[in-house]
Amino acid sequence: MTMNNQGRPTAPGTIEANELATISGDRGLDHEEPLIFEIGREGHCGVDLPDMQMSESRLGGMRRRAPIGLPGLSEPEVIRHYVRLSRMNYAIDSGLYPLGSCTMKHNPRLNEKMARLPGFGDLHPLAPQSTTQGALELISELMKWLTTLTGMPAVAMSPKAGAHGELCGLLAIRAAIQARGEKRNRILVPESAHGTNPATAAFAGFVIDEVRGTADGRVDMVELEGKLGPDVAAIMLTNPNTCGLFERDIRHMADATHKAGAYFYCDGANFNAIAGRVRPGDLGIDAMHINLHKTFSTPHGGGGPGAGPVVLSAALAPFAPLPLLVHDADGFRLIEDREQLPQGAQPFGRMCAFHGQMGMFSRALSYMLSHGRDGVRQASEDAVLSANYILASLKDVMSAPFGDGPCMHEALFDDHFLDGTGVTTLDFAKAMIDEGYHPMTMYFPLVVHGAMLIEPTESESKESLDRFIHVLREMALEAKAKKTERFAGAPRLAPRRRLDETAAARKPILRWKKKEGVPQAAE
């Protein structure tokens, strides 16, 4: 069988009883909170709507027969419920979020205000284009920022997330190859790549061929060149790569790739390291998605929404998906019709309904205008400086496989420093929770053992970084001294102890269900 050594304890083990029992089960400001289905009751409602008379004659006989089963709650109950839930979450507003490859930077509040301007927020995508010129202007201006910062001639705006952008880029590549009358179905992907890369490539109908890394954490140039051939459609690289290192040979790789008739897809997740200083277009890329929710501060929102516009080279630009945005004497116009295409356009299709994540565009443009080109460059410098500061401050107590440095915007450690202590990367990470920190990215990239990838971003003050460094240093020293009490069974101070992921996967319970004989919510 394939040995995928990601198995690690997913059931929590036992714990000791230790705290003062309260009568309510709540503890100070920490409240336990049931589900809305357990709170809701018949007769409660959080909105006031008239009970309108309605004829059924136009429903085609499809009136629903059964109740849906939704619970009823008043507004105070709903607000209290979600406020209590929110208090069980860590957030970038609450503390440093050292998640490598996620770029958890500050989410400026001005962005939220701008996105909510009625002229943006309350605008229908299919309203007559004469009534949406300001929105199209915003998209156009954002396109200018993205193409200028990357040094690329074109950008496709509709992808709804980074992975969606990857798909868009690969489909453009596929279309370009087909237009040349060729058949190429292999894509070269480094073994250190983020899972979306091979998943997207497979999704787009390609076969994946993995390229190994060298001892210094970069893609093996020789192996890459050896694997290029007339059946290779593209290489997919991340730069800086997932180990937080700049691929020095990237120009050489781009040239070799183009010479072999293939295209260069770049995963832009780590763009924060070089924005305003380096233009990926100068490095020879053909397509790169940009995670607006990473580099350009649109909020992560607990898992989304994101946006993944894709910059395209001249070779790929003709294949950009619909809709296209044009600007001429008559103003701005979306082109959605294949028969109305500008000269040379051969879109491969449509990625999704409508035009893209306008709500994220307005936020990203607000960020860009606020920062300016000098602020974008400063952000990248501070991000790289902070990551190197952490690397320099901790590499003597924690093991950094590429510690000779410098790193880019993220610093990679592995679990060698924990050898013989009985403490794993997982335990170390969970103990960080008790210290008031969200753990760093763990077990990624897969190319080092027990990876810990730390990305501080430019949003941390030096005081914040020093505190973080101090805590990690003390934790590492304790682990190495085999004082493992704080690690075993961590976290203890979070709203929940370690959760049984094994049980959750063996017997999935994916929704609330009414229990027989127990008084339940509204029906």
Added chain:
Amino acid sequence: MSEVRFTDQHEWVRVDGDEATIGITKYAAEQLGDVVFVDLPEAGRKVGAGGEAAVVESVKAASEVYAPVGGEVTANNAALAEDPAKVNDDPEGDAWFFKLKLADKAEFEKLMTKAQYDEFVKGL
């Protein structure tokens, strides 16, 4: 007397006449962690030696299980669907994955003996 042999991909196979019983080794089960799901081949499916036959999932990983020898699948261990934890409890006995009708005995002879496999694992 049936003999058990092993692959360097951590599968074991026991042959009785022309029936082969296949599973994953204790080492593999330990590496995987708690098994939560097993995807087994249906009877009638033909697999070649080294071909992907099953998938075993823990929470954090999914691993392909390859057929150590080629043949036609005759049965799979339905008990594992109900209780995947069996794979962690008794991977080399009760938690066999599937049986097949052996196509070529020579393929079996090429595999590692228990002693050879144990040596192999030591070196990992």
Added chain:
Amino acid sequence: MRYHPLTAADRAAMLAKIGVGSVDALFKDVPKEAVVPLSAFDLPDTQGELEVDRKLSRMAAKNTAAGAAPFFCGAGAYKHHVPAAVDHLIQRSEFLTSYTPYQPEIAQGTLQYMFEFQTQVALLTGMEVANASLYDGSTATAEAVLMAQRVTKRPKAILSGGLHPHYAETVETVAGLSGIVTRAPVTPGKAEDIAKLIDSDTACVVVQSPDVFGLIRDLKPIAAAAHAKGALLVAVVTEVISLGLLEAPGFQDADIVACEGQSIGNGLNFGGPYVGLFATKEKYLRQMPGRLTGETADAAGKRGYVLTLSTREQHIRREKATSNICTNSGLCCLAFTIHLSLLGEEGLTRLARINHAKASALADKLAAVKGVSLVTPAFFNEFTLKLPKPAAEVVDALAAKGIIAGVPASRLLPHDPAAKALLIVAATETTTDEDADAFAAALSEVL
């Protein structure tokens, strides 16, 4: 710069600790010729909030917000009233600025609302299990088709003529890679005979109800026809409020349901971000794409929630994943859940009735205008009118009069001659009698 806490003194101290003279040294791996000066970027410099606010406000003012005029657009995105509490709650720091709940001990807020969302979606659609959202209805539909292809191991998808054309194009973009996508004829206001197109190569039939012209479809016979040939029914709903009044797709034997959830909790936002709902039968669980939250217990025995069945997903399964999806629609999903919690059974039912009543009254008013006829006999809150002039021209003329009159079908079907005269009109609880009267009067003037 107001978002960058490091001072010059901080930077100097940090460089000293690292042991380099300048930050440029940290970029030593970058080829020299690839480092460009600031002047290479034809972009403005840092601006304060006042300037940015002013610039973007001016841009926003060039648009006609839906609330600023009599407004009747639908066709996949609907203007509904979202209670003030929703936007207030989603802006709480711990919801807005938190990450994907990969560390469940400090993300129970997110995980619990995802669990509530999954339950709400399952209840609304009448299906056994739902995921924690996809990007939107169109990509959810595409994922449903891919899933049906995996489950049945067949290549063909048949798309109803009433499926939103953008959705059909999206499906073609992805499902066309691994199979064949065929579109049934477009028959505005009438149910096409899609059953006769199903054969033994068919993985699924995709039917939207109410469809893009507003027509309510009876899915049960289509499901039966599909099942008889071993194919699946994918039901699509673009106006999820309709589920407050109409029979759920799950009770009409749909196998997979893909919806656009925007109508609940989320504004129009010029097309995004929206929230895709995805639900199916328990037996297809492991083929379902997208994030899933499951209930479990922690080491102290307390109930809690975790992301689960992750082995379907890209970060583990890589090239064998069910999909390449990495995000869900997080905050949009939360807005949906909060709004639906406020509505509850009674609120959603009343809201749906109001929507239908308003649309029905509007249809009567407009069909009374000379030359106008109602094409859709059975509808929820959206219907299609046939006009005596090309609908696109009429819409532009009405826009000049300050009325956003709906979506001309030719915008979605530019090459279908039958679509030229058709106007798709929506009414919701936000439509006033004054709006309706203004529309009818202006329409009569323009025709």
